[in-house]
Amino acid sequence: MSLFVFVSLGLVLETLLAYKVGSYVDVGSEARRTMWRLAHVHGTGLAVLQIAYGLTLKSVPAAADALTSACLLVALGLVPLGFFGGGIVVHGGDPGVLVFAVPPGAVALAFGVGRVALVVARHPR
């Protein structure tokens, strides 16, 4: 579902670009453009990561852990939505205040991925 949402966001952004919508393509909207592109890229990437995590659990069941799963889900929510929200209201070259959701999401992502990596590394081949 999340992959569908964030891939669709890419289509929306392409449409905004194609129709030269001022609030997206104007010089003053550079911060918004950057934020929404980041939302699209990170959302898609993190959605793929969820799938990869699910596939990992098949071969490494020990990686199934509520905290790891929660971290990855939090990252999937905070990072792209922080970027997207930061692009809704921009202050000149600065994104809106919702961009502050990104750093906690990034920490959650690093923590979650780190935990998976540790489990996988310790898993006997």
Add this chain to the structure above:
Amino acid sequence: MPALTAPLLLVGVAVLCLVRLARGAGIARFGVAAAMAGAAVPFALWTPREEAARPPPVRVSAASEYVTSDVCKSCHPSEYASWHDSYHRTMTQAVSARTIAATVEPPLSWTLDGRAYGLRRQGDGVWATLPDASVRRVVLATGSHHYQAYWVEGSELSLFPFVYLLGDKRWVPRREAFVQPPGPDAPVHWESNCIQCHTTAGSPGYEAARDGLRPEAAELGIACEACHGPGGEHVARHADPFERYAAYARADADPTIVNPSRLTPERASMICGACHAYTYPRDEEDFWTHGYTQSFRPGRDLESAKILLTAARLGQTGSPTLSTAPENLFYDDGTVRIGGREYNGLVLSACFTRGEGKRKLGCLSCHWMHDSAPDDQLAAGHEGDGACATCHDGARYSAASHTHHAPGSPGSACMGCHMPMTAYALLKSIRSHRIDSPEARDVASSDRPNACNLCHLDRPLAWTRSRLEQWYGQRAEPAGAATVSDTAAGAAWLLAGDPGQRAIAAAAMASAGARATVPVGWQAPLLRAALADPYAAVRFIAERSLRTLPASTRAAPADPGPIDALVAARSARALTLSE
């Protein structure tokens, strides 16, 4: 010092490599390491050469409070973009093939007063050939809207005597773009004069030790910091993202930068008035050293640094001695007659002197420097009558009962009557920024062309006076005392007026108002006569106006008698309207 950082770092790395590799003591390894270090030295000593075209006036010290527009861009992209489109940005530019408006390929040559001049392009640069056969680089160009003038390098920058008219795509001697009598041009000094307003934070930089000038500017052209003040403190403070977001949350005025829209109309207008007015320095010594970079900053009282030159102040103790007569700068009612000095007009306007609070007229009441069309930089919705209607009752004052003109006609527009084209600059007439109303008592007594007759050129002043008396209950005082000519006012101004009046009348002949009111073909014989005016600027405008008339009306007059009589009465005053 920062310039030395990279070379020192490079040398340091090379030495470390040398020590590290030589540790094995093998002579071959030591040789390789030494060769590497040796190879690094030239790179360490090499520094990029300053671009040869970098013009001398742009000298910004490392300790400068100014940061330049490049720094503003990252946080204020919209404002930067709208400024970037403006003629303020390109008021002065370093000359290159990209910035020169004229084509100088193949090379151009002229003769002026028996002296030969030339311009040619070589690579990315433009070079001037001067009468002494020297070839010097053209380093700066000023102007990008109406015409472009060029500065040639030397111990002092000197002005190339030809300017390029952008609209007409032709070169003319610079002196002919001004209303001044035929003859040599007065010298113009970039370092001490033009730099003040054609750059951001320009200063002559007088150095007493060597009794010479060392001009510097924060940036060429009129950039962000010309209106917002130096940005160093603002940039330093807002480099911290938490500080920035705290400021967004507070939404109050930032004390580290000036936002003219938060100032009172009076103070905001002073920012424009710093350049768009005739002024002279209150502290001349400080001016020669620092320009106005220390004595005036946006948001401060302009009068603390500059004394506004007015008709009343001229001739008073302490006022400067001008190279031209006061009547060449001001009409006898005190209205400035030169374009580009709009602040002089504004401060005499009732909307400014009597306005209160936000209803006090200021430059930003009509103009906006961002998101506005570059030509006049009028704020959105403030074109036409829009600006006046923000304070005045639009319905009441646009009604025929007030205007006595058909709705939609040039005479029904607020600016047609209250901001007539009575200022001269740049080979055209410009709206007076002294906003006032035509007065019956002034029609015959003032040398300022009245708004009515700038459209009704074929009517005498007596006709205008009677209309004003009849429509608005005005009385010429003392009644009927002034002798009123029965000659068509437009003809009298064009052929018998002073040079400034002649230039303005020549421009008025082609205006929409004149074309709507005077009989078809009426202007042509007068404009033909004006083609023989001794002033080149008048001839130029007359020729341009003549071209706008239908070809069928340009025939020679059947009876040139009245025109000859007017020409014989032409004012011989040597009017010099200059910058």
